[in-house]
Amino acid sequence: MTAEYSAHHLQVLEGLEAVRKRPGMYIGSNGSPGLMHCLWEIIDNAVDEAVAGNGDRIVVVLREDGSVEVQDSGRGIPVDVEPRTGLTGVEVVFTKLHAGGKFGGGSYAASGGLHGVGASVVNALSERLDVEVDRGGKTYAMSFHRGEPGEFTDAGEPRPDAPFAPFRNRSELRVAGKAKKGVSGTRVRYWADGQIFTKDAAFQYDELVTRARQTAFLVPGLEIVIRDERPDADPDGGVRETSYRYEGGLGEFVEFLSTDAPVTDTWRLDGTGNFTERVPTLQPDGSMMSTEVERECRVDIALRWGTGYDTHMRSFVNIIATPKGGTHQQGFEQELTKQLRAEVEKNARRLKVGSDKLEKDDVLAGLTAVLNVSIPEPQFEGQTKEVLGTPAVRSIVAKVVREGMKARFTSTKRDDKNQVSMLLDKVVSEMKARVSARAHKETQRRKNALESSSLPAKLIDCRSNDMSNSELFIVEGDSALGTARKARDSEYQALFPIRGKILNTQKASIGDMLSNAECAALIQVVGAGSGRSFDIDAARYGKVIMMSDADVDGAHIRTLLLTLFYRYMRPLIEAGRVYAAVPPLHQVIVQHPGSKPNETIYTYSDRELTALLAKLRKQNKKWREPIQRYKGLGEMDADQLADTTMSRDGRLLRRVRMEDAEAAGHVFEMLMGNEVAPRREFIVQGAAQLDKEAIDA
Missing domain, CATH: 3.30.565.10 (Histidine kinase-like ATPase, C-terminal domain)
Structure with a gap:
């Protein structure tokens, strides 16, 4: 230098x-x-x-x-x-x-x-x-x-x-x-x-x-x-x-992106608009001259609302994705909110709205939309083209949305009237849920041991107020609860029992989910709300651990719980705070000659058991017959459950990851959703891989 x-x-x-x-x-x-x-x-x-x-x-x-x-x-x-x-x-x-x-x-x-x-x-x-x-x-x-x-x-x-x-x-x-x-x-x-x-x-x-x-x-x-x-x-x-290769265009794209049950059909809004802009134009002699040019902007939109609360918004300019939006997306969201707000005000008495106003998030909840605009020489922000900057596009898109939504709202067709009515009910319920969640959040605080009586009576809470160190075990059945109660460390491990299989929240509406005793109690115990109002910082436990039996029913219960977490408490999964306990399947007691105490070994799969027995035979060691196979958590005594499943020193946990939220959404919809045909096809294709011995019948 x-x-x-x-x-x-x-x-x-x-x-x-x-x-x-x-x-x-x-x-x-x-x-x-x-x-x-x-x-x-x-x-x-x-x-x-x-x-x-x-x-x-x-x-x-x-x-x-x-x-x-x-x-x-x-x-x-x-x-x-x-x-x-x-x-x-x-x-x-x-x-x-x-x-x-x-x-x-x-x-x-x-x-x-x-x-x-x-x-x-x-x-x-x-x-x-x-x-x-x-x-x-x-x-x-x-x-x-x-x-x-x-x-x-x-x-x-x-x-x-x-x-x-x-x-x-x-x-x-x-x-x-x-x-x-x-x-x-x-x-x-x-x-x-x-x-x-x-x-x-x-x-x-x-x-x-x-x-x-x-x-x-x-x-x-x-x-x-x-x-x-x-x-x-x-x-x-x-x-x-x-x-x-697809022939359906944006409508087919929306159907692909949608994972929840429909509230409306897929609506198509399209139109064109003209605007002028001053741009440098190359002259025959090689010079540049600023010239007023007439532009045509074509707008194509497909949208539908579903029963969920997630928003799937895709915006494009000349087929190029604009993941960070821009003037076209701003015009779409602002006008959509404006039109629905005006329609709700017209029907305020029927909808029992009161003085509350719709916000953009209420309108976008459950919305799946694809927006594509085609314009010559769009103004992007940078070569990566992630944001559209052409100012005139905002008003053109807003005009198309305004005319398209008014046509829907004023339609005399019975089907259109029913869909509009259901849409208004949905956005108003989202608004009321937001208002209630905000009021609840303002008064909510972490419950300590003296205030635990306000939580569900069947919750067996821990003494620690340290969220990062506390764990909530969701236990299947009362028999397992009795054993887990003796096996837990009451300082930081809380227990919440569930009876059998909870509601399938992939099929149920938000209202059905909240009125279901098991789901509502579980959301209350976690303490962070649900859906769009979920606040992970308010969660009462650092880990949520599903502890179910190692059989088909236990796997089904885990799937139902994961569906609830995925749909209504997804940030917990994204933060890696949801786990599945892995209880052992077998207990092998290795017998030693003389006064040497016997050795207890646990295995977690049939393959692991077979490998262990082959190893013991090679070492000329004997084991006690019959080998115990655990069909449920309740078959273990407290010490065994603590050593194998609950104690941090010896347990095995499987963290629930969500590397790809969209792929996870499609899997949950296939396994737990309303459409039976894809699930049946999945079962038929996988039937050959099923081990009949795994069926507990």
Whole structure:
């Protein structure tokens, strides 16, 4: 370091050098998210072609050698010479920042591409990139090494470390073969640069599949194929392949996202609006001039309300997801709240509303909605395109929502009237629940031992007020409760017994759940509320442990409890504070000769028991017959239950994780929901794996 600072200390990064020097500015990070962002850039270019009506199939292949290839059936990248640069269209697209066909030149009415840097950024951050274009009966090809065009000398399959010779005088777009008549498209294959990305950066197949499914919903008729040829792709050593194609559009997307029982059908709102904006326009002489241009914004919305309280909102601009919202989502949420608030006020007497006002969260509770707007040259905040900034879109979306909702509210059809009535009942009940929860939260405080009488009488509380150290055991049955009461450490372990199987909250409404004695008592014992009003900081216990028998009924009870926690106390699961106790299945008493005391060993599965007995035979040790198999917690004495299941020194707990909330939601809906057919199909497919000996009958 030196105190001197003059012009010769300044650096000017030309072209793609800036991308390689500061990749985070363009792709966010140099880990897996950045690697996936590069892939999205190439896929989105192919999707833009399909949206423009060119091509109906995209194939993404994760190659065995670490490369990835994207194939489309669009028009193909232009291969003629761009007059200003003297370079072919292929080279311009992949080597020049802010170059492309999406700056208002008429090639795309509305596209996800905006800044003209996607393909060139991917090229700059790739050790090798090969592109092939089918166009005009010929197949054109070009290769790049870290953004520089040239030729690789391949011996066999293409590889990134093959000898490379950059073009010296001028670049060459070579003709690699003939294309079938009428066939066009682009194939891009690249190897991410190990100098840029971290060693653990990898393409995420599940994330890719989720994005592909989402895009297929948004572009009806487009088929997207994802194929994973990597060695560890499939446990059986095969190739994973998933294909998506939908014709139902946003309505079908909403049905897929919805996991709860419907309150309304899927409603479609659509319309267009015009606005003007002043934008710099490229003139024939190369200069830029600020010009007023007329824009058309198309709005397409699908939404439905369900019995749950979770909100599933997906917003898009030209098929590109905007996870952080923007002006389009603001217009949607504000106008939806305004319209429902006005309708509730009209029906205030019937709904018994009083002076309370609907808030946005009341309206969004249980809502599943997909919003897509199509506009030329949208204003995003940054290259990652997570937030839409075009101001005029807010009022256009609001107008579409206003007209669509008024048409529903004033409809004379009996079905529409019934759905509107049920919707108003739902949002008003959400409002009343919010008001009640707020009043309850203001007066609620942690109950100590002297105040425990206000809690359910069957709760056997602990003495400690230290939430982080306390544990709540949910015990199945009175017999197990008696043993657990003697086995527990009363300083920090509380017991709450349940009788048999609680209500299936996946099918039941919120009102049914709250009126169910077992569910309401359990929510009261946890002490943090339920649903949207759940406050994890108010929870009375650091761990909630489900302790049920190791049989089919016990597993069913755990599933029912987990359904309750997942739907109404989900933050506990997300924080890793819900556990399942793992009681032993067998007790093996190993007999020792002479005065040496016998040894007691517990096993937790039939496989573990078989392995233990084989080990004892090998050591010529004997054990007491018959081996005790525990069918329930009540068969253990207090010392055994404490040593194996409750004492922190020797117990085994299984933490309930929720790595993927959406996947968990679909599983719970399949196992516990109203639709019988998917559950029946699941049972039939898995019947062959069932061990008849496991059935306790």
